[in-house]
Amino acid sequence: MAASRRTVVILYALHSWTGIVTGLLLFVICFSGAVVVFKNEIDLWANPSLRALPQVAAPAGPDAVLAHLAQRYPGIKPESMTVPNEVTPAWFVFARMPDNPQRMKIAARADNGEIIGEVDSELGQFFRMLHVFLFFGPRWIVGFLGVAMFFLIVSGFVIHRKIIKELFTVRWRKSLRVTGSDLHKSVGVWALGFHLLIAFTGAWLGLAPVFERAYAHVAGASTAGSAMAAVAAERPSSSAAPFSVDRLMAQAKEDMPGLRVKGVTLRNPDRDDAEVGFYGGLDGLLFNNTNLAYRGGQLVRSNDPRVKGFWSQFNGLMEPLHFGDYGGLVLKWLYFLIGMSPALLSLSGTLLWIERRKLRQRSRSGGQHV
Known part of the structure; x- marks a missing residue:
């Protein structure tokens, strides 16, 4: 005792x-x-111009948003995009101007991709x-x-x-x-x-x-996705067609059935060998570490937790369980x-x-x- x-x-x-x-x-x-x-609710509340936007069942594709973005901000370099969801009725584009290293957050209408302008407040992102x-x-x-x-x-x-x-x-x-x-x-x-x-x-x-x-x-592990890149090299390149994020998004959903795209990453989007990534979730599952990447139209990286084993699935559950973003209000x-x-x-x-x-x-x- x-x-x-x-x-x-x-x-x-x-x-x-x-x-x-x-x-x-x-x-x-x-x-x-x-x-x-x-x-998301805080960011929407802090930006009245976004609250007035209509919710749409089928948002305009990223190509329309990027076209409007280039017209509104000549020379801008987009780096990533987030897809409209059940809370936020707008596309968000994160981009930089050549003469300004500070990253901008720009909103675009979900229904037609027209640019609304820079987001006034990022209170939710602050928290x-x-x-x-x-x-x-x-x-x-x-x-x-x-x-x-x-x-x-x-x-x-x-x-x-x-x-x-x-x-x-x-x-x-x-x-x-x-x-x-x-x-x-x-x-x-x-x-x-x-x-x-x-x-x-x-x-x-x-x-x-x-x-x-x-x-x-310590183990000298190779970079993730090298095996996938070797397999993808056997596929015919689709870069002969004009560069299109819409087309690659459709290809991503075909390559990974059940993919729900939440965001897009862009590297050199003005070139045919651009690298475009898609990340999000899977229908009916909580995993948040699902992603694919294409370079020059070819699949170079892919992470599907359903086939990656226990640790990938375990890791993919951590963020949804921590932040509670897998359910409703x-x-x-x-x-x-x-x-x-x-x-x-x-x-x-x-x-x-x-x-x-x-x-x-x-x-x-x-x-x-x-």
Whole structure:
């Protein structure tokens, strides 16, 4: 029993100091993560000109958008495009002008591809950048915060072993510290499964790419898709026809049945040997790491999680499970409301630690005067 008690004391100290050291950053990460569930809705709300656009069942193709873009902004270099969806009734094009290195975000009508203009506000993207990168560092920093959050959840559950018995007991008439402590523990247990999911997927998204790059460097792994490029070289090139993103998109859906294109990447789109990529999801599946790329009209890279094995499928599930973008509005509200709880836990935990520290100091001070 003594060893068990000692373990709990050590865990309590580690839990407290981990919370203090990471508390503010975890609050920012968790708060922005809850808000970013509504990224598309926030961007639409912040741009009145987009809210007035009609929703269309069959949007105009990327060729129409690119043609209008070249006419409106001569010399512009498009880099990527996002497809209109059930929330956003517009194409978005990310591009740069030759004399301006800053990337522009330009909206186009979904029905005919006509250019609306530069997007006035990217409030939703602001919250995403805050959540994913904290604005100042690589994504692995947020990954380590996910590990810290996971440890705080597990250690907190171990420390408060009797919380299951007290789950329905909140001492409202006691002091603010006691009531806050009860709420802190209860919320942590009621949302335990969701918190573990968010912590694990956040840690995976931040740290898995680091380990993958390290493994590829050590093992001398070849670049992804080289085998696919060799197979694709046997296919007849379609670059003899005029360059068309519409045609390549249709080809991508034929090469990967069930593909739902969410976005397009462009490299040298004004040349016949342009590289065009398509990324998105698959009908009836949550995987988000589906993509294909064509160069000069030939398929050079492809990632279909359905045939890539367990780890590709596992990796493809992480982002949808973390951001809750695989369901409708009800699921988003659930992610938002429950997602706010770890932010409140990080704040309440810090306040409880400060209050306990003050009590200990007063206790020592009172003992010295006796």
